Amino acid sequence: MSEVLTAPLVVEFPFTRSLGPVQSAFLTGLRERTVLGVTASDGRVVVPPTEYDPVTAEEIRDLVEVGSAGTVTTWAWNPSPRRGQPLATPFAWVLVRLDGADTALLHALDAPGPDAVRTGMRVRIRWAAQRTGAITDIACFEPDGSPGGEGGARPQGDAQPAPHDGEFADPVTGITAPARLDYTYAPGRAQSRYLRALADHKTIGERCPSCRKVYVPPRGACPTCGVATDTQVEVGPRGTVTTFCIVNIKAKNLDIEVPYVYAHIALDGADLALHARIGGIPYDRVRMGLRVEPVWTEDGRFPDRYRPTGEPDADYDSYKELV
Amino acid sequence: MREVAIVAFGQSVHVRDSAETSEVEMLMPVLHDVLEQTGLAARDIDFTCSGSSDYLAGRAFSFTMALDGVGAWPPISESHVEMDGAWALYEAWVKLLTGEAETALVYAYGKSSPGDVREVLTRQLDPYYVAPLWPDSVALAALQAQALIDAGLTDERVLAGIAARSRTAAESNPHAQLRGVVPAGEHLVAPLRTGDCPPIGDGAAAVVLAAGDTARRLTDRPAWIRGLDHRIEAHALGVRDLTDSPSTRLAAERAGAFARPVDTAELHAPFTSQEVVLRRALKLDAPDSTVRINPSGGALATNPVMAAGLIRLGEAAARIHRGESDRALAHATSGPCLQQNLVAVLEGE
Numbered sequence: 073m074s075e076v077l078t079a080p081l082v083v084e085f086p087f088t089r090s091l092g093p094v095q096s097a098f099l100t101g102l103r104e105r106t107v108l109g110v111t112a113s114d115g116r117v118v119v120p121p122t123e124y125d126p127v128t129a130e131e132i133r134d135l136v137e138v139g140s141a142g143t144v145t146t147w148a149w150n151p152s153p154r155r156g157q158p159l160a161t162p163f164a165w166v167l168v169r170l171d172g173a174d175t176a177l178l179h180a181l182d183a184p185g186p187d188a189v190r191t192g193m194r195v196r197i198r199w200a201a202q203r204t205g206a207i208t209d210i211a212c213f214e215p216d217g218s219p220g221g222e223g224g225a226r227p228q229g230d231a232q233p234a235p236h237d238g239e240f241a242d243p244v245t246g247i248t249a250p251a252r253l254d255y256t257y258a259p260g261r262a263q264s265r266y267l268r269a270l271a272d273h274k275t276i277g278e279r280c281p282s283c284r285k286v287y288v289p290p291r292g293a294c295p296t297c298g299v300a301t302d303t304q305v306e307v308g309p310r311g312t313v314t315t316f317c318i319v320n321i322k323a324k325n326l327d328i329e330v331p332y333v334y335a336h337i338a339l340d341g342a343d344l345a346l347h348a349r350i351g352g353i354p355y356d357r358v359r360m361g362l363r364v365e366p367v368w369t370e371d372g373r374f375p376d377r378y379r380p381t382g383e384p385d386a387d388y389d390s391y392k393e394l395v
Numbered sequence: 396m397r398e399v400a401i402v403a404f405g406q407s408v409h410v411r412d413s414a415e416t417s418e419v420e421m422l423m424p425v426l427h428d429v430l431e432q433t434g435l436a437a438r439d440i441d442f443t444c445s446g447s448s449d450y451l452a453g454r455a456f457s458f459t460m461a462l463d464g465v466g467a468w469p470p471i472s473e474s475h476v477e478m479d480g481a482w483a484l485y486e487a488w489v490k491l492l493t494g495e496a497e498t499a500l501v502y503a504y505g506k507s508s509p510g511d512v513r514e515v516l517t518r519q520l521d522p523y524y525v526a527p528l529w530p531d532s533v534a535l536a537a538l539q540a541q542a543l544i545d546a547g548l549t550d551e552r553v554l555a556g557i558a559a560r561s562r563t564a565a566e567s568n569p570h571a572q573l574r575g576v577v578p579a580g581e582h583l584v585a586p587l588r589t590g591d592c593p594p595i596g597d598g599a600a601a602v603v604l605a606a607g608d609t610a611r612r613l614t615d616r617p618a619w620i621r622g623l624d625h626r627i628e629a630h631a632l633g634v635r636d637l638t639d640s641p642s643t644r645l646a647a648e649r650a651g652a653f654a655r656p657v658d659t660a661e662l663h664a665p666f667t668s669q670e671v672v673l674r675r676a677l678k679l680d681a682p683d684s685t686v687r688i689n690p691s692g693g694a695l696a697t698n699p700v701m702a703a704g705l706i707r708l709g710e711a712a713a714r715i716h717r718g719e720s721d722r723a724l725a726h727a728t729s730g731p732c733l734q735q736n737l738v739a740v741l742e743g744e
Binding site: 075076077081083087089091118120127146149150151154155156158165167169175176178179180186191207208251253254255257258259261291293294295296297298300320 | 414415416417420422426452453460464466508509510511513518522523524526527528529530531534538541542545582584585586630631632633634637664711739
């Protein structure tokens with residue numbers, strides 16, 4: 073058995089972002105199958121549009137409408153699409169300069185294979201069936217087989233962009249971009265030992281070889297001396313409340329009645345207080361110096377709470393260094 | 396102007412998966428190494444600066460845990476950049492130049508093993524237009540590689556040669572993760588093959604900076620920072636000419652890299668194709684050039700994200716410390732397709 077524990081860790085969040093006037097017009101435009109760009113200070117048409125000049129950083133907002141077909145400026149063949157990418161089958165990443173634009177937009181190109189893709193090829197937007205005002209309203213690009221498309225004689229990139237007021241009914245003012253990353257969390261040697269001991273209802277700290285302090289929970293290093301703490305020391309189970317607060321706001325999904333007390337507890341033998349909930353005593357009777365002990369629930373992997381032991385309160389001098 | 400030098404450099408042995416050790420457990424031996432080299436204790440250091448990213452760990456404020464390894468009590472003067480440690484070194488360098496500190500400890504670490512680094516790095520992209528498409532780091536580098544091939548500036552054979560040269564050089568680097576002949580492999584995202592891409596790994600690095608006579612006292616041959624500059628270009632990939640790196644060129648110019656030839660260049664090019672861009676931007680491609688490029692093996696051999704750029708500065712400095720170089724260029728990058736670039740010029744006395 074490996075000494076070190078691991079566990080899946082998922083970080084997931086629906087990032088909600090507001091849009092500025094240019095981004096709002098662009099993304100609303102996509103919903104309406106209209107592609108807008110913005111004219112930069114040097115006259116270049118920037119697509120996708122930004123609210124600032126990419127060179128001078130000046131604010132810009134002169135919107136223009138550009139074509140929904142364009143030219144591939146560079147590409148890369150993706151044989152193994154990954155989660156969240158626009159297509160589930162092998163596809164090409166492409167930078168596409170839409171007709172009338174001077175910069176390129178990144179997206180996916182649906183093509184049968186890498187032999188069907190080349191720089192300079194003509195492509196056009198395939199619109200998503202359901203459009204909400206997001207970059208994914210462009211489902212992907214596809215080869216442009218229309219007259220003037222692939223093999224056609226149409227000169228590329230010289231289409232005249234038309235001024236556009238950027239006004240649409242019911243404009244999109246924000247986007248929600250869900251993001252999820254999957255990790256395997258490994259807490260390292262010191263915390264693994266701590267967590268394994270907790271499973272046996274024991275609390276272990278680690279002693280610094282230099283200053284002799286015992287840290288709980290141990291993280292493998294003494295923050296004062298900057299050296300590894302590698303001697304395990306069993307501490308507790310009893311301890312002393314060094315300070316506390318009364319929680320009056322109920323946390324979401326937390327099945328604890330308010331008010332309750334959250335406290336710093338210096339376990340006997342430890343030189344650092346850990347924090348836990350206090351139970352078994354009215355919230356307004358908890359005090360500094362109160363002696364407490366852990367309460368474990370049936371399958372608990374850490375103490376559910378601490379309760380009074382009934383011992384006399386500890387002397388302030390015995391824990392004042394830990395407040 | 397005050398003189399500032401890199402006086403010590405240390406790094407971990409970089410591995411694919413360091414689940415056995417937490418960040419601080421991985422970092423501590425490296426910190427002890429550089430302090431021992433200089434004979435300094437943690438409390439002697441005037442300023443500490445670090446580089447790392449919460450997105451690699453998947454935890455907020457993860458760098459504060461690593462601070463335990465420094466010995467941050469009693470309180471120290473400390474700062475952190477959510478970037479490669481090369482930018483932390485820049486901050487420390489400024490601190491020393493202004494006379495606010497005499498010595499500085501700079502460290503960086505990254506563990507890519509807990510997550511999927513190709514996906515993690517998508518979170519640094521434009522959140523409105525690009526990140527929702529989840530283009531991974533290899534895909535973006537591949538777009539740049541194809542642009543170079545289309546422009547006639549390289550081809551797949553040349554790129555394979557860069558990979559082979561780097562990993563052969565890494566054979567003499569005991570810290571490197573990938574060494575010796577590595578097959579070009581299949582296309583990961585064409586035109587880039589497995590061999591064109593960096594290993595995914597975990598590691599840490601640290602340097603000590605010192606000013607003037609303090610530097611001379613701490614080491615026999617300080618690596619003096621003669622110039623240091625960093626530049627950024629437009630965020631949108633479709634706005635940039637991906638075959639060029641004007642930000643690298645400008646940073647190099649401001650750092651004084653073109654004033655006299657260098658004998659060594661440590662380039663932070665995680666992808667073979669990026670070395671092509673950097674060599675052109677840094678004018679290292681003269682036919683009669685004798686510049687040793689990435690004698691450490693570079694990021695193709697060792698790529699702990701957030702530390703790989705600081706390692707370029709450290710490797711360049713270490714060559715000067717050992718007397719193998721008199722004037723070296725070190726480069727660090729951050730962001731997709733060489734978006735941000737830092738260039739330092741280091742010299743022996």
